[in-house]
Amino acid sequence: MSKSKFKNPVVKWIDHRLPVFSFMDHELNHYPTPKNLNYFWNFGSLAGFALVTMIITGIVLSMNYTAHVDYAFDSVERIMRDVNHGWLIRYIHMNGASFFFIVVYIHIFRGLYYGSYKAPRELLWILGVLILLLMMATAFMGYVLPWGQMSFWGATVITNLFSAIPLVGESIVTWLWGGFSVDNSTLNRFFSLHFVLPFVIVGVVILHLIALHRFGSNNPIGIDVKGTQDTVPFSPYYTIKDLFGLSVFLSFFAAAVFFFPNFMGHPDNYIEANPMVTPAHIVPEWYFLPFYAILRAIPDKLGGVLFMFGAIAVLFILPWLDRSPVRSSQFRPIFKIFFWILLFDCILLGYLGAMPAEGIYVILSRIATAYYFFHFLILFPLLPYIEKTKPLPISISEPILGGGSAASAFAMREKK
Amino acid sequence: MIKRSSYFFSYNILKLCLSLVVICSSNFSFAAGEKISYPQLNWSFSGILGTFDRASQQRGLQVYKEVCSGCHGMRLLAYRNLKSIGYNDDEIKAFAAENSVNTINDDGEVVERPARPSDKFVSPYPNDKAARAANGGAYPPDLSLIIKARPDGANYLHALLTGYVDAPAEKKVPDGMYYNKYYSGNLIGMPQPLYDDGVEYADGTKATPYQMAKDVTAFLAWASEPEMEDRKRLGISVMLFLLLLSALSYFAMKQIWAPIKKQ
Numbered sequence: 055m056s057k058s059k060f061k062n063p064v065v066k067w068i069d070h071r072l073p074v075f076s077f078m079d080h081e082l083n084h085y086p087t088p089k090n091l092n093y094f095w096n097f098g099s100l101a102g103f104a105l106v107t108m109i110i111t112g113i114v115l116s117m118n119y120t121a122h123v124d125y126a127f128d129s130v131e132r133i134m135r136d137v138n139h140g141w142l143i144r145y146i147h148m149n150g151a152s153f154f155f156i157v158v159y160i161h162i163f164r165g166l167y168y169g170s171y172k173a174p175r176e177l178l179w180i181l182g183v184l185i186l187l188l189m190m191a192t193a194f195m196g197y198v199l200p201w202g203q204m205s206f207w208g209a210t211v212i213t214n215l216f217s218a219i220p221l222v223g224e225s226i227v228t229w230l231w232g233g234f235s236v237d238n239s240t241l242n243r244f245f246s247l248h249f250v251l252p253f254v255i256v257g258v259v260i261l262h263l264i265a266l267h268r269f270g271s272n273n274p275i276g277i278d279v280k281g282t283q284d285t286v287p288f289s290p291y292y293t294i295k296d297l298f299g300l301s302v303f304l305s306f307f308a309a310a311v312f313f314f315p316n317f318m319g320h321p322d323n324y325i326e327a328n329p330m331v332t333p334a335h336i337v338p339e340w341y342f343l344p345f346y347a348i349l350r351a352i353p354d355k356l357g358g359v360l361f362m363f364g365a366i367a368v369l370f371i372l373p374w375l376d377r378s379p380v381r382s383s384q385f386r387p388i389f390k391i392f393f394w395i396l397l398f399d400c401i402l403l404g405y406l407g408a409m410p411a412e413g414i415y416v417i418l419s420r421i422a423t424a425y426y427f428f429h430f431l432i433l434f435p436l437l438p439y440i441e442k443t444k445p446l447p448i449s450i451s452e453p454i455l456g457g458g459s460a461a462s463a464f465a466m467r468e469k470k
Numbered sequence: 471m472i473k474r475s476s477y478f479f480s481y482n483i484l485k486l487c488l489s490l491v492v493i494c495s496s497n498f499s500f501a502a503g504e505k506i507s508y509p510q511l512n513w514s515f516s517g518i519l520g521t522f523d524r525a526s527q528q529r530g531l532q533v534y535k536e537v538c539s540g541c542h543g544m545r546l547l548a549y550r551n552l553k554s555i556g557y558n559d560d561e562i563k564a565f566a567a568e569n570s571v572n573t574i575n576d577d578g579e580v581v582e583r584p585a586r587p588s589d590k591f592v593s594p595y596p597n598d599k600a601a602r603a604a605n606g607g608a609y610p611p612d613l614s615l616i617i618k619a620r621p622d623g624a625n626y627l628h629a630l631l632t633g634y635v636d637a638p639a640e641k642k643v644p645d646g647m648y649y650n651k652y653y654s655g656n657l658i659g660m661p662q663p664l665y666d667d668g669v670e671y672a673d674g675t676k677a678t679p680y681q682m683a684k685d686v687t688a689f690l691a692w693a694s695e696p697e698m699e700d701r702k703r704l705g706i707s708v709m710l711f712l713l714l715l716s717a718l719s720y721f722a723m724k725q726i727w728a729p730i731k732k733q
Contacts, residue, residue, distance in 0.1 A: 089730060131546050131615070134697065141697040142704070286730060294723045301716035308712055312705025313518045316618060324619035324694075325611075 081267055086285035087292050088273035090450050094168075095271060096299030097161040103300060104154040105259065109252050111147040112196075119199065121245035123238045126201035127326040145315040151193050152318045153307050155341035158186060167393055169381030170272040176373035178265035183369045185258050190342070192251040195244040197339055202323030207336045209236045209244070215349070218356040235329065276382030277446055284450035335410060343407030344400050348426070350411045351419035361423065368430040375430055378438040385444040389437055392429060399425050506652055508622065508629035511684070515691055516624075519706075521699050522692050527555045529671055530689025533682045536669045538613065541605060541660075543593030546614035547693050550587040555692060562587045606646040608659025617687070617694040624687050626652070631683035634662040 060066045060075060069075040118137050120129040133140035162182070165171055171179035198209045213230050217223040232239030270279060279285055286292070310317065318340060322333050338346050345362050352358035368375070383390040403422045409415040514523040531552070534544070549566035557565070567584040569592040575581045585592055593612070595601035602609050617623035629652040637649035637656075647657045664679040671677050692698070 128546070135546065135551075141701065145701075290726050291730065294719065294726050298716065298719040298723045301712055301719050305709065305712040305716060308705065308708045312701055312708060315701075321619050321621050321623070324615045 082293075083287065083289045085267065085270075085288040086279070086282065087271055087288050088279055088284060088450055089286045089291070090273050090275060091271060091292070091295075092274050093299065094160070094164040095273075096296060096303075097157050097164060098266075099296045100157045100299060100303050101154065101161055102259065103303075104150060104157055105252070105255060108147060108150050108154060109256070111143050111150065112249070112252065114143050115147055116245075116249060119245075121199070121242050123201060123241055123327070126199065126241060130200045142311070145311045149307065149310045149315060149318065151196065152339070152341065153303075153310070154189065155193070157303070158189065159341070162186070163397060165272075166396070167383050167390075168272055168274060169276050169376070169378075169383070171373045172376065172379075172381050173373070174269050175265070175272065178262060178268075179373055180370055181258055181262040181265055183366065185255055185262060186369075187366060188251055188255045188258065192248060192255065193339065193341065195248040195251075198241065198244045199248060200323060201241065201327045203325045203327055203331070203333050204320045204323040204336070206236060206327035206329065207333055208338055209240065211336055212338070213240075215355075215359045215362075218359045220356070272381060273450060274382060275384065275447060275450060276380065277450065280449040280451075337408055340404065340408070343405075344403035345407070347403040347407035347419045348423045350407075351416070351423040361427075365426060368427070372430065372434070375434040376437075377435060378441070378443070380443045380446065385446055386437075386441060387444065388441045392433060392437075395425070396429050399429070506654065508625045508652060510625055511628055513624055513688070513691070515688070515698065518702060520702070522555070523688055524556045525673060526685045526688040527692055528557075528689075529673070529675060529682075530685035530687070531555065532671070533664075533669055533686040534613070534689055537663050537682075538686065539594060541594055541601070541610040543595070543612045544591040544614050544693060545593055545612050547591045548587070549585065549589060549591065551696060554696060555689075559587070605659065608646075610660070613690055613693065615694050617691045619694075623694070624691050627690065628683045628687045630658075631664055631686070632679055 059079060060069060065075055115133065118129065118133045118140065120126060130144070133144050135141075137143075165179065165182070194208075194212060198205045213227055213236065216230060217227045219226060228234060230240075231237065232243055270285075273279075320337065320339075337343070345365055348365050349358040349362040352361050378386065378389070380386055383393055399422050402418070403426065406415050406419045406422060411419075514520055514526070534542075549562050552562050552565065553559070563586075566587050566589060569585040569589075570582040571585050571589055571592060572580050573583050595604060598609060617627065620626045630650060633650045633652035634648065635651050637643045641649065641656065643649050643657065647659060648661050649656055650658045664682045666679065667677050668679070668682060669677050675681060695701075
């Protein structure tokens with residue numbers, strides 16, 4: 055199978071000694087992929103695209119940015135006003151963060167709906183949750199860099215959370231800050247970490263992909279691939295589908311960047327950081343709002359912090375909380391209903407995170423937080439005992455293609 | 471089965487779009503948090519095709535120079551930037567030269583020289599403390615980013631500048647404070663800046679407070695987002711390209727998948 059795959063003699067020479075071309079041919083070209091994937095399977099490659107976009111624009115921005123409390127705000131404005139197309143690069147980076155999270159959240163909910171976290175893909179899922187955690191840390195530190203009012207006060211509020219840890223809390227906060235308040239050393243280390251963490255993410259993404267390619271993609275029916283009749287080669291079938299998905303994604307992204315670049319931002323971040331003036335409401339970026347709501351829902355500071363991190367922690371053990379052998383919600387009638395309730399719950403938490411912590415909002419936050427943990431910790435383990443799942447199809451090709459013929463997709467491609 | 475799953479898919483997309491709208495609008499409604507609502511004006515620069523009105527911007531610069539600049543700086547703007555609102559090099563040079571900046575001469579002494587087009591707008595006060603001291607403790611904010619730094623910035627600023635009315639009888643207005651119906655808490659440290667014929671427009675436009683507020687807002691909107699016209703222009707081309715790419719890749723996808731779907 056591996057001999058004389060390439061016609062070009064240089065490629066052949068290199069590949070014999072360093073099989074990178076074989077590797078790419080195997081993983082990106084022939085890679086057998088279930089043929090029934092819907093558009094929700096586009097979001098993995100979109101997330102990868104967003105990551106690369108963020109790294110490229112970020113490197114260019116860092117060439118023009120000054121990580122110092124006296125110059126940071128002005129250096130960002132210099133990028134916006136005097137650097138050639140600096141506004142474009144900065145708006146891509148700024149909105150790119152939001153779009154990265156939109157894409158990743160859809161990717162995660164797709165995994166939840168179709169049970170993509172179940173055996174044998176547990177590590178694939180766990181690596182994904184790790185990426186989410188790293189993304190959150192990176193995004194949080196990136197938001198501090200323009201040194202606006204929300205940057206400063208967001209950093210103050212979030213780093214102060216660690217003071218809730220008994221005994222060593224205060225020392226940890228001082229250690230994080232590199233001083234006794236959010237100041238120049240904090241800004242410097244956040245810049246340093248914001249620069250390096252994306253490359254750590256790239257590393258984990260590579261592991262995520264290795265784990266993915268071990269068993270291949272899950273699919274909307276959630277049953278295993280039985281043979282080549284159930285799959286198509288990745289190229290051209292999914293390369294073209296990913297290109298189409300990317301074009302649509304970019305259309306939305308470009309609309310935000312060019313026409314509503316500040317829609318997802320907060321006006322206060324165009325006011326330079328001022329430790330003497332606290333904004334009326336301190337709110338994080340929208341993608342942290344559900345977690346922020348959980349934090350504020352718990353009346354105890356340490357408890358709030360634990361529940362907030364717990365909201366991510368439960369995702370790590372999800373493969374062992376959900377013991378049902380059936381992956382896809384299509385065959386789990388009760389699970390499916392609760393999936394939509396969970397999605398609604400998360401959106402509700404996001405809304406509540408943006409509201410002031412008073413009156414009805416506090417009560418609703420507590421109910422929504424309770425439901426979130428109920429869903430994962432109680433409902434998931436119990437459901438397999440209660441739920442009667444629908445019968446599974448025999449194979450992917452049977453229900454979808456009405457018992458279509460064998461590996462003709464591969465044959466068809468070879469002909470061209 | 472194919473029918474069902476595509477049905478399910480479009481249903482999902484709808485839900486997701488809806489949730490995105492909810493997320494975004496929640497953020498937005500927070501930003502517009504204060505319960506005061508402002509009159510919504512029709513700005514030439516709003517909308518995806520909107521551009522700045524040069525004549526209004528130039529009148530706005532005059533209002534800034536003759537009224538606002540007594541207290542408010544514009545430290546992020548350089549005199550050379552005025553070229554993009556329609557001034558030529560000589561006009562900018564003369565405009566800059568009306569101000570002076572400190573520099574260090576060859577003998578190491580601090581001396582003054584006239585400002586050049588490459589200099590940033592000279593602020594009225596040497597530092598924040600001097601600004602506060604001269605204004606009874608209230609700090610007149612720098613206006614370079616004011617439209618971007620306030621929710622619904624343009625409408626807010628216009629409302630604020632025209633919002634000075636007599637205080638209701640039950641409201642106590644302390645010394646050095648003024649009543650403004652659009653300011654949060656209604657008590658503002660800035661006295662009413664705009665009066666009829668506060669400036670004399672060269673183009674004969676009648677200088678009512680409403681008109682002057684509109685002009686200075688147009689000028690400050692540009693100062694906040696000097697890239698706006700370029701951004702929108704480039705945006706139109708990029709959108710056209712992406713829509714074409716989406717259409718082409720869609721039909722290419724349909725064609726490539728056709729034999730698989732037909733099986």
